[in-house]
Amino acid sequence: MGNCDIGLIGLGTMGSALALNIAEKGFDIAVFNRTxxxxxxxxxxxGPLADRITPAESLQALVEALKTPRMILLMVPAGKVVDDQIAALLPLLGPDDLIIDAGNANFNDTNRRMAELPGRFLGIGVSGGEEGARHGPSIMGGGPRANWDRAAPILTAIAARYKDQPCADWMGEDGAGHFVKTVHNGIEYADMQLIAEVYGIMRDGLGMDAAAVAEVFRGWNEGPLQSYLVEITAEVAAASDAATGGPVLDVIVDAAGQKGTGRWTAIEAQHLGAPIPVIDAAVTARNISALRARRAEMQAIFGAGPQPITTDAPEMAVLEQALICGKILCYDQGFGMIAAASKQFGWSLNGAAIARVWRAGCIIRSAMLDDMASALEAAPDAPLMAAPTFADHLKRTEGALRRVVALAALHGIAVPAHSAALAYFDAMRTARGTANMLQGQRDYFGRHGFERLDDGTKDQHGPWAG
Structure with a gap:
């Protein structure tokens, strides 16, 4: 038996940072990488942390370096690699040893692994990028509560802190932790897209240079929009390119990558029947961004893209309010999806606890999340947009969102996330929508039937049914 508290497999960017974080917090760790x-x-x-780190050059050596019962943290790419790593480990482990998958796993895969390894598996979502992993990430645990409790002393010690509270918690059974991390990443996609669209209005509609954009975002980071993403947006806009001397933004290709978690969010939302149009729009926008050659062809056919806004140009305060409004509606959708999953899978997900875990360490950390936690705690079964604090925000800012979307549309500036947020807001505040026409159409061509508005009788048919 060895003396290490935990093992870690996978010394990529995130794995290396987490290993150093664990060692720095006073735990002995054994590490292994296939290379x-x-x-x-x-x-x-x-450096000075080396005394707490035991390098292992084989899986056998890693296992032998650990105290029993053992805990091994996997920091390897999602999918088949995780399954292969588990298969290689199992012959070396005892029945009480615990495997912890800390990668960006699809929660359906985590559910399967839980069933295959009853009582021996824990899935945790980890957010914060390299900096967060090294100095304090946000951690979302899923699986048997006893397994979380066993790993919690280490996981809470390495997590980010918000007012001295660890941003690490147990979300629920099965793949709940990875599910919550998936929704986190979907919100991240949407938050980034909303910011990028405001940047596009500044650049293409108002003719602002990168330095001016940076100054605006720096100011916004001192107010209601204070967040990690707004902070780094200012830094990105202000950065200079060493080769050209101009803004770095001017030399970055306008095609965004993605690793799949945003797409998973959109797919699972459809399965759950949970509306998340802002996240959907953000995923679609990344897909469109990849079609650079086709976009150039379409511009040649249909004419120049965005046009300058020369009249009724929005003030920076209006853009700020529109971004606040879109952000609130995006989070309302994310927490709504979490509530739908909680009901569907029997997880009892706690929206307030999730918001608290996201207050520090993760990519979407922001000042708003503390208020969101309070709102969700006060009314756990109500939509976030109905909470008094956020309802007031929406009432104050929806006019700005409407104006920005209208101006963008009139000047050919694509703002799909803002447009989706506005459409969602208008649909959600309309007591009688237009789905009665959809039901009439469905009954006409497929005899699907409808429910009567006047007396509530169901399975009714229109006169076209004959």
Whole structure:
């Protein structure tokens, strides 16, 4: 039996940062990477933390370095790689040893692994990028509560802190932790897209240069929009390119990558019947961004893209209010999806606890999340947009969102996330919508029937049924 508190497999960017974080918090850790030189280099470069790090050059050596019962943290790519790593580990482990998947796993895969390894598996979502992993991420746990409790002393110690409270918590059974992390990433996609659209209005509609954009976002980061994403937006806009001397933004190709978690959010929302149009729009926008050649062809056919806004140009305060409005509606949709999953899967997900975990460490951390936690705690079964604080915000800012979407549309500036937010807001505040026409159409061509508005009788048919 060894003396290490935990093992870690996978010394990529996130794995290396987490391992150093664990060691720094006073835990002894054994590490393994399939490329032996990576393991050796990591240990050699660990500096004063090296005494708490045991480099292992085989899985057997890793397992032998651990105290029993063992805990092993997987930081490897999602999918088949995780399954292969588990298969390689199992013959070396005892029945009480615990495998913890800390990657960006699809929660359906986590559910399956829970069933295959009853009582021996924990899935945790980890957010914060390299900086968060090194100095304090947000951690969302899923699986048997006993497994979380067993790993919690280490996981809460390495997590980010908000007013001295760890941003790490148990979300629920099965793949609940990875599900919550997936929704987090969907919100992240949407938050980033909303910001990018405001940048597009500033650049293409108002003719602002990158330095001016940076100054505006710096100011916004001192107010209601204070957040990690707004902070780094200012930094990105202000950065200069070493090769050209101009703004870095001017040399970055306008095609956004994605690793799939935003797409998973959109797919699962459809399965749950949960409306998340702002996140859907953000995922679609990334897909469109990849079609650079086709977009150039379409511009040649249909004429120039965005046009300058020369009259009725919005003030920066109006853009700020529109962004606040879109952000609130995006989070309302994300928490609504979480509530739908909680009901569907029997997880009893706690929206307030989730908001608290997101207050620090993760990519979507923002000042608003503390108020969101309070609102969700006060009325756990109500939509976020109905909470008094956020209803008041929406009443104050929806006019700005409406104006910005209208101006963008009139000047050919694509703002799909803002447009989706406005459409969602208008649909949700309309007591009688237009789905009666849809039901009439469905009954006409497929005899699907409808419910009468006047007396509530169901399975009715219109006169076209004959």
């Amino acid at each position: 032996t030189s990576v393991t050796r280099d990591f240990a050699a470069e660990a």
